[in-house]
Amino acid sequence: MKRRSFVQMGLGAALPAMGRAAAVQPNVVVILTDDQGYGDLSCHGNPVLKTPHMDRLHREGIRFTDFHSAPMCTPTRGQLLSGVDALRNRATSVTAGRALLRRDLPTMADIFAASGYRTGIFGKWHLGDNYPYRPMERGFQEAKYHLGWGLSSAPEFDNDYFNGRYRDRGVVKRFEGYCTDFWFSEAMNWMRQRHQKRERFLCYLPTNTPHGPAWVAEQYSAPYRKPGQPADFFGMIANLDENLGKLETFLKDTGLRDNTIVVFMTDNGATAGFQLFNAGMRGRKTQIYEGGHRVPCFVRWPAGGLRAPGDIDTPSQMQDLLPTLIDLCGLRRPAKARFDGTSLAGLLKGTATTLPERMLVVQYGQILKKWDACVIWNKWRLVYDKELYDLRTDPGQEKNVATQHPEVFAKMRDHYQAWWATIEPTLRDFLPISIGTAHENPVALSSSDWQEVYCDNQRSVSEAAGGPRGAPWNILVERDGEYEVKLTRWPIEQGLALTAGRPLQQMTRGSLPAGKALPIAGARLIAAGQELSVKTAAQDQAAVFRVRLKKGPKTQLHAWFQDAAGQDVCGAYYAYVKRL
Numbered sequence: 001m002k003r004r005s006f007v008q009m010g011l012g013a014a015l016p017a018m019g020r021a022a023a024v025q026p027n028v029v030v031i032l033t034d035d036q037g038y039g040d041l042s043c044h045g046n047p048v049l050k051t052p053h054m055d056r057l058h059r060e061g062i063r064f065t066d067f068h069s070a071p072m073c074t075p076t077r078g079q080l081l082s083g084v085d086a087l088r089n090r091a092t093s094v095t096a097g098r099a100l101l102r103r104d105l106p107t108m109a110d111i112f113a114a115s116g117y118r119t120g121i122f123g124k125w126h127l128g129d130n131y132p133y134r135p136m137e138r139g140f141q142e143a144k145y146h147l148g149w150g151l152s153s154a155p156e157f158d159n160d161y162f163n164g165r166y167r168d169r170g171v172v173k174r175f176e177g178y179c180t181d182f183w184f185s186e187a188m189n190w191m192r193q194r195h196q197k198r199e200r201f202l203c204y205l206p207t208n209t210p211h212g213p214a215w216v217a218e219q220y221s222a223p224y225r226k227p228g229q230p231a232d233f234f235g236m237i238a239n240l241d242e243n244l245g246k247l248e249t250f251l252k253d254t255g256l257r258d259n260t261i262v263v264f265m266t267d268n269g270a271t272a273g274f275q276l277f278n279a280g281m282r283g284r285k286t287q288i289y290e291g292g293h294r295v296p297c298f299v300r301w302p303a304g305g306l307r308a309p310g311d312i313d314t315p316s317q318m319q320d321l322l323p324t325l326i327d328l329c330g331l332r333r334p335a336k337a338r339f340d341g342t343s344l345a346g347l348l349k350g351t352a353t354t355l356p357e358r359m360l361v362v363q364y365g366q367i368l369k370k371w372d373a374c375v376i377w378n379k380w381r382l383v384y385d386k387e388l389y390d391l392r393t394d395p396g397q398e399k400n401v402a403t404q405h406p407e408v409f410a411k412m413r414d415h416y417q418a419w420w421a422t423i424e425p426t427l428r429d430f431l432p433i434s435i436g437t438a439h440e441n442p443v444a445l446s447s448s449d450w451q452e453v454y455c456d457n458q459r460s461v462s463e464a465a466g467g468p469r470g471a472p473w474n475i476l477v478e479r480d481g482e483y484e485v486k487l488t489r490w491p492i493e494q495g496l497a498l499t500a501g502r503p504l505q506q507m508t509r510g511s512l513p514a515g516k517a518l519p520i521a522g523a524r525l526i527a528a529g530q531e532l533s534v535k536t537a538a539q540d541q542a543a544v545f546r547v548r549l550k551k552g553p554k555t556q557l558h559a560w561f562q563d564a565a566g567q568d569v570c571g572a573y574y575a576y577v578k579r580l
Contacts, residue, residue, distance in 0.1 A: 025329050026301060027191070027260040028112070029203045029247070030321075032080070033240055034073060034124060034150075034211040037270025038294055039279040040237055046277045048224060049234050053244035057264050060309055061300035062348055068317045068362055068376065069268050071285055071292035073149060074099045074126050075364040076267040076318055077206065081107045081127070081138070083322035083339035086364050087423045090431055091127055093366040094149050095448050095456035097474055100128045100431040101138070106334050108322050109139025112202040115331040118194050120201065121145055122187040124208040129155050129449070130433045131440040136169050140204070143169050144186050148448055150208045151179065152458045152512060154573065155446040157491045161215040162508035170440070178217065180209045180236070184243040188250045195254055206267075210236035214272065215509035232509075233272035258303040261328060263321065266295045282397040288374040288383055289397055293362050299348060304328065307350030315376050317360050320344050359415045366454060368427050370420055375412045380405075382412040432476035432554045435577045436483065442578035444492075445473050445557075447571060461490070461573045462502060462515035470571015472558035477528065477549045482580045486542040487523050487559045487572035490515070498561065499538050521564040523572065528555040533562075543572075546580075 039046055043055040069076040070086055078084075078091030082105045086092045091101045101107070109119040120142035121135045126149055128134060135143040145167050147155035159165050161179045165172055175182040187205050194201040209216070214232035220242075221235030244264075251257035269292040270284045283289025297316070299306075319341030326333050327345035346352030363373035371385035379391040388402035388409050402409045430451055435443045448456035450471035460466065490496040502515030522535045523543035528550070536543050543561070559572035 025115075025117075025200050026304060027194075027201050027203070027256060028117075028263070028325060028329065029187075029191075029205060029260060030080075030108075030263045031244070031265070032077070032204075032206040033237075033266045034206070034208050035268065035271040035285065036210055036237060036240075036266040037268075037273055037278065037284070037291070038266070038281065038296055039270060039277040040210075040234075040266075040273045041296060044279050044296070046273070048229055048276065049237060049273070050223075051237065051241045053241045053248060054264065056248070057244070057262065057298045057300060058296075060302075061262070061264075061298040062306060062309060063311050064297040064299070064316050064344070065311045065313050066315045067265075067295055067297035068293045068315070068360060069265070069295045070318070070362065070364040071268050071283075071287055072364055073124075073211075073267045077125075077127055079318040079341075080265075080321055081109070083108075083319050083337070083341045085319060085340045085361065085423075087368065087427070088340065090426070090429070092364050092368060094126070095450075095454055096366040097430045097449055097451035097471075098366060099126065099449070100133050100433075102431065103132055106337055107138045108325070109135070109202065109204070111139075111322070111326060111331055111334060111337075112329075113139050113141065114334075115329070116200065117329075118142070118199045118201045119204075120187065120190050121204045121206070122190070123183040123204075123206040124150070125206070128433075130443055130445070131437055132434055133431075134170060137439075142190055143167070144183070146208065148446070148456060150211050152213055154448040154456050154458065154461055155444070157458050157461070157494070158505060158507075158512060160507050161209075161213075178239065180207050180239055180243055183207055184247060188247065191250070191256070192254060195256055207240060209240060210272070212272070213510050215507065217509075229276060230272040259301075261299065261301040261304065261325070264296065264298045265318075268295065269293055280395055288362055288372070290381065290391070290395075293374070301328070301348075304348075306348050312344075312347050314347060314355055315360060315378065316344055316355075317341060317362075317376075324348070359412065361416060361419050366452065370424075371416070373416060375416050377408075377412055377415075380408055380412065382409065382416070385413065385416070388412070430474045432474040434476045434478050436477055436479040436481060436549070436551075436579040442484075442576045445575040445577065447573040449473055450571065451556075453571075455571070455573070459513055462513050464516050464518060464570045466571050466573075468568035468570060469558070469560040470573070472526070472556040473575070474554060475557050475577075476554050477551050479579060480551050481549065483527075483547055483549050484578045484580055485525060485527065485545045485547060485557070485559070486576040486578075487525070487545070487561070488542045488574045488576070489518065489520065489561065489570075489572075491574055492542065492576060495541065497539050497541055498536055498543065518561070518569055519563045520561045520569055522562045522566070524560055524562060526556070526558040528557075542576075 075086035151159035224234040225231040281291035283291035360376040375382040453471035455466040501517030
């Protein structure tokens, strides 16, 4: 994969960071919560949940009430950071080799950094665990984050929400207390340091809560522990809300509040709160009905000369945020960047009341199929190429009116056809993980990045899911050399034999499931077309190979375990690849 500098992409000439420009440019805080639906806020009518600090942002900010994410977290994050549709930026799913963001696309952090801002992420990344996709390779100068989708994903395995592990620019460290408290505390400490040095900053605060497992201190869950209420899920939101209150106090006390843009959003539609209250919408996370991808978006900038707080009902999307922030902050727009999003700055400032006519496409997925999408045009929704809904009269999407409005149906179909034609040629072009670089050696691969196989959580590994051979990793060999490849059934730090089962593990607020014992007696490896095999003993913790590999082009590494009779047992859930 050819590397291009961001100077080549038009990011070399930025606005000055200091002097007059720096005096007026705002700071930016982008908060993205995980699996909190549109209805999981009291300001949106939830009859049980209390979110006073989210409600305050709603009251003091400008609310985009027809705002759309992807129906799942990775594609939303890729769209937010690149301004490009998920199927075009390639981060289309949470796993299966489709959770990586194209390297040739400048990110929000790249663009802010090129304009002299300091950039930091605190929380959930989920756009690549390995070089060259980690946050510090994508423009974030400060990066405190976890791997995978969360703290019990395949790469994190037995990490805990309390006193767990995190990565500090790739280095594993421990945090004290509750994860959400830690992300907010670290973010505020970093912002305080930037302020003391008179540095403008972009602070990206994507929490891993309230995504399950629903582990939180009982003090937050207790008010909701009643029949029919998701007490621990609501407890995680209550803790989030408390942290938003601490952030507000911090911004006031430091004098940062007035000239800081605060954006609050969630990453997809409803999950655990769906049955109790979904704001009248059909659908939930993973679905392309409204409840799967319509999410809150509140924007506040007290000193920014924005229009008065209130609702904006114009359809908008995650891809719009990056061009919007470029305009609001006076950043240099990269000359070669092509955003699918549109700037909302005119709507926020009150200099425009509408956007140019456009249609939006919501599509994501592990297996990408034509028409598995929602097309948005004003209040019309075309779903699966056969269902047309008019949200003006049918917000719950109960009545298909495709036959009553053939001209609308046809126009929206035509738009999708043209959009799909630009996407389809690249859908099988999987992005590779680099091995053999000085930036990351060894490289730890997990089953979450197997191509086209869903195996991205602790339970999948414990149940030996993924079929008898698992699936390959897409890799790019960066340097010629001899490589050691260690294949394991469990994360290597567990210290378990290949054949070993694993007992149920108690965590601070819950447990992780027991894992299967397997009759592993050997392993197979295919690396850049070379096929090797090795026998293993019952007590071995890894099957170890040495193989010579040539630099580039993109290739695959595929590994799996076998029993004593040579029958395939399961994929190698973890591979540790080191250039010797």
